[in-house]
Amino acid sequence: MTPNIIIDCDPGHDDAIAIMMAGQLTNILGITTVSGNAPLSLTTENALIMTELLNLDAEVHAGASRPLMVAPRHAEEAHGRSGLDGPDRPEISREVASNDAVGFIIETIRTNDDIWLVPVGPLTNIALAVRQAPDIVDRVAGVSIMGGSAGAGNVTATAEFNVWADPHAASIVFDAGFKKLLMAGLNLTHQFGIDEQLIADLRTLGNRASLFAADLFDFYLASHRKRTHGQRAPLHDPCAVLAVTHPELFEFQSRSVRVEIDGAHTRGMTVVDERGWGEEPLNCEVEYGVDRDQGMKILLQTLSAYS
Ligand code: BDR
Ligand code: CA
Numbered sequence: 001m002t003p004n005i006i007i008d009c010d011p012g013h014d015d016a017i018a019i020m021m022a023g024q025l026t027n028i029l030g031i032t033t034v035s036g037n038a039p040l041s042l043t044t045e046n047a048l049i050m051t052e053l054l055n056l057d058a059e060v061h062a063g064a065s066r067p068l069m070v071a072p073r074h075a076e077e078a079h080g081r082s083g084l085d086g087p088d089r090p091e092i093s094r095e096v097a098s099n100d101a102v103g104f105i106i107e108t109i110r111t112n113d114d115i116w117l118v119p120v121g122p123l124t125n126i127a128l129a130v131r132q133a134p135d136i137v138d139r140v141a142g143v144s145i146m147g148g149s150a151g152a153g154n155v156t157a158t159a160e161f162n163v164w165a166d167p168h169a170a171s172i173v174f175d176a177g178f179k180k181l182l183m184a185g186l187n188l189t190h191q192f193g194i195d196e197q198l199i200a201d202l203r204t205l206g207n208r209a210s211l212f213a214a215d216l217f218d219f220y221l222a223s224h225r226k227r228t229h230g231q232r233a234p235l236h237d238p239c240a241v242l243a244v245t246h247p248e249l250f251e252f253q254s255r256s257v258r259v260e261i262d263g264a265h266t267r268g269m270t271v272v273d274e275r276g277w278g279e280e281p282l283n284c285e286v287e288y289g290v291d292r293d294q295g296m297k298i299l300l301q302t303l304s305a306y307s
Helices: 013-025 038-053 101-109 124-132 161-164 167-174 198-203 208-228 238-247 294-303
Strands: 005-011 027-033 060-062 115-119 142-146 181-184 250-259 270-273 284-290
Touching: 005 013, 005 101, 005 238, 013 027, 013 038, 013 208, 013 238, 013 294, 027 038, 027 101, 027 208, 038 060, 038 208, 060 101, 101 115, 101 124, 115 124, 115 238, 124 167, 142 238, 161 167, 167 250, 198 208, 198 294, 208 294, 238 284, 238 294
Parallel strands: 005 027, 005 115, 027 060, 115 142, 142 181, 181 284
Antiparallel strands: 250 270, 250 284
């Protein structure tokens, strides 16, 4: 059965690809935006660009313009000033359905069964929704997050951007008691990297979506190499979509995961208990492995469907 999802995002190159994949593999009930890779006005415009480019029948609702307690921080070094640097920016005619992403999330979960939340940006909107309407926690089928790490961070030695950018929100979400909480952290997404071969394959496909994706990846791969010397650039956010649609590609382990909200060197770290005898509840299915080749094949197949 095709899953019903709400994507909560901050596009963002990899968010844009997650939307492309979700447009083919899921039933998107709505896209909600949050301040993250770029300020909210830009992440929202970028989400509208994607829905118009792909001709998606999905409303865009703008959400939180700042984190719960810390100052807003963006990821210009990875995604450029616009959040989606690289391709020519198309003119768009679509507009947001509302500026109340949190209300949209609550209402949609209350009126639909078995929804998956797929947050791939800072967790501000989801935390606000949980705080305002705790009943939604038991109503969702699950939450599939791109965020955190069972290993090294990216913004700091220990913290991944989405959790670091709003650690208080992340802490609320990890502690909420969702019956299924899947975590695609950096330890996983760094196994799902893009390279020149993928970009060439996308250009060969030659449709509007795949060419836009290729232009996005040219920028994203170059900016990744400049900052990290890594060969492949991790395609983070699509992993959270694939974990819902193709769980067989992943190796999961049940873990206790807590968020460090005020460490001197560890703010925004996801503390993953890997001892195996801890006393905390196992609140999270942490992803440790992915079949990259199969995942990339699915990426190409879904993008070819836009022709
Ligand atoms: C996450 O941060 C953002 O820059 C990406 O879009 C992804 O969601 C990776 O740390
Ligand atoms: Ca993102």
